[in-house]
Amino acid sequence: MATPSVHHGAMFDTDELVINMGPQHPSTHGVLRVVLRLDGEKVVDAEVVIGYLHRGIEKLCENRNWTQIVLLTDRMDYVAAATNNVGYCETVEKLMSLEVPRRARYVRTILCELQRIASHCLWLGTHAMDIGAMTVFLYAFRERELILDLFEEYCGARLTYNSMRIGGLPQEIPPGWDKKVLEFCKIMDSKIVEYEELLTHNRIWLERTKGIGVISGPEAVAIGLSGPALRGSGVPRDVRKDEPYSAYDEMEFDVPIGVVGDTYDRYLVRIEEFRQSLRIIRQATEGLPEGPIVGKVPRLIKPAAGETYHAIESPKGELGYFIVSDGKSTNPYRFRVRPPSFCNLQALPRLVRGHLVADVVALIGSIDIVLGEVDR
C-alpha cells in the first residue's frame, strides 16, 4: 500500500496526501478503488485495487453445462451483454467446428453493433458527466433507451439478454424489427451531431481532454491496451477487421484511429465508431439473408477434447475466451476470459501520473471500464 513520503523544503516540510478514491465514489464507475498519492492536487502515484465485484464467474462456468454458460457471460460486461454472448457462442462453435447459418451471423452482427452503440452511449454520458457536462449524460441515455427497447422486443430483456445459442439464435427476429432498427439508425445520425455540438469544439472540453493521459502507440501495445483505447493511440488494430467473425467479412466499414493518443483522441475515435456501427447495422439489416437461424447442433453439446481461443471486438476492446474441453463431461474443463476492461485498466496508473485529481476521473472514463468485467 502506498505510504506518504515527506519532502524537506527550505522553509516547510511538505507531506504527500494519500486519498482513497472508491470503492464507493461517484466517478469510479462501480466498485473500483484507486489509492492516490497526491502532492497538492498533483498525482504522484496511483494504485488500482480491484476485486470488489468478483463473483467467480469463470469457475462457475466450469460447473455449468455449455448452454447454461451463455447466461453467465451476460453478467460480465453487463452494459454489452449481447457481445459477450456472441463471443462465447462463437468460441464453442469454433471448438466444435459448427457451421452457423448466414442469417444468424447477420443478426449477430446487428446485435453486436447495436450493443456497441449502447455501450458507447453509456461511456459518452458518464465520461462527459465526470468532466461536468451533465446534459450529454441524459441525451446519451435517451438514445441508449431506444436500443434497449429494440433488445427488449428481440429477446424480452433489457440488460442481461441471454440472446444467443450455440449454433445460432434462440428465436427469429420479430416481424418489422428490422424496420425499427433502420428507423433507429436515422434518429441516431442526428443525435451524434447533437453530442458533437455540445462537446467536440467546446473550449472547456478541449482544455480538459487534450494532452491528458497521452500514451504512444508502441507503449499502448506493450501495456496490452485494446479497443478504442488502443486505436486512440494510432494503432489500427480491430478484431472485426483483422480476424473477422460473424458477418464482418461481408461488411464495409472503416477503423478510425487517433493521432496523439490523448483523452480527446480516444473520445473522437469512439464518436466515429458510432457512425461506423450505424453503417454496419444499415448494411446488415438491408442485406439480411433468408434462411434458418440455427445450424446443425447436436442435442447434447459435448465438444471433443481440445482447447481454443477466440476473440471478438467488444465495445471496450478485445474480448477473448479460452476454453478447454476434456471431451468427457458436459461442462468445460477450463474456462478463462480475456476481458478488455481488465487489461485496459492496467494502463491507469501510467496514465494518471503527473496529472491532477480532476484528470483521474476523466481518465477512468476515457479507458471505458466496466467493473463486472474487470472482476468477473
Add this chain to the structure above:
Amino acid sequence: MVDGFLVPLLKIVIVLNATLVGVTYMVLLERKVIAWAQSRLGPMRVGPYGILQPVADAVKLMIKEDITPVRADKWVFTAAPIIAMVPALIVYAVIPFGPEVSLFGRQVTLYITDINVGLLYIVSVASVGVYGIILAGYASNSKFPLLASLRASAQLISYEVAVTLTLVSVILVAGSLSMVSIVRAQESMGVWFAFIQPIAFVLFFIGGLAETNRAPFDLPEAEQELTGGFHTEYSGMRFALFFLAEYANMIVVSSVATTLFLGGYLAPFPNVDALNFLDIVPGWIWFLLKTFLFLYVFLWVRATLPRYRYDQLMRLGWKVLIPVAIANVIVTGIVKVLL
C-alpha cells in the same frame, strides 16, 4: 418611532422572507430549467407540476439526522454553515429593489438602507462567505473536503480581485459607491452601464459564476472528483444552510449585476420616449425580471458547459480576467479625464 424603527424592521422582515422563499424556489427553478434542457420533466410529484417540492425538501432536511463526525472540530464545524449563510443574507440590505413609492400616504423607499459605501459593503461582506467553505473543509477533518476548501480559497482570491476591479470601472463612470446613486446615474445618463462598460459587464458575470461556485467553476463542490467537496461531511439542516447560501449568493450576484449594469429598477431604455409606456410597470417588477434573466443564464450555463480544471481556472483568472479588468479600469479612467 414609526419611520425610524417600524418601517425598517418591516422591510427587513419582508426582504429576508422574500429572499428565503426565493432561494427555495430557485432550487426548484434550477431543477426544472435543467430538466427541460435535458428533455426531462423535473419534479412533478409534489403538488401540481412539482411546485410544492421546496416545502417537501425543507421538511426532509429539517427532520434529517444532523451528524457531526467524531473527529471534526465541533465549534468550527457548527459555525461554518452559519458563516456561509449570514453574509449572503445581509448583503440584501443595500440593494435597491425599486424607486420611492407612496404606501398608505407615506413615502417609502424600496431598499433597507442606502449607505454611501454600498458597493464596498457588498464586496467585503460577500467575501466573508467563503470562510464558511474554507472552515467547513478544515473542520470536517476529512481529506476530500480539505482539498475542496483549498480550491475554494485559491478560487476566491483569484476571482475576488477581478470582480472588484470591474466594480472600480463602474464606480468611475457613476462617480459614487452608493447603490442608489449608481442607479440614479444610469437614469440621468439615460443608458445602462452594460452598454458603457460591456467588458466590465462580461467580466463581472464570469467572476460572479466563479464567486458563487457555479458551473463551470464549481470546483469546490466538484461532485465527480471530490464527492460533494466541502460539504461531504455535512447532513441535515447544516448541509441545507450551505445549499441555501449558494443560491442566495446567486441571487445576490444577479441583483448586483442588475443594479450596476442593467439599470436596476429602471424600465428598459429610459431615454427613448417611444418606450415610455413601459413606466406603467412598477420598478420592482423590472428589477425582478432582470434578476431572473441573470439567474436563468446561471442555470443555462450549468446545463451546457463542462467543468474547468483547477489550474485552468487559475490561469483564466490571473492571466486573462485580471489583466483585462485592469486595462478596462485604466481606459475608463483616461476617457473620464479627457471628457
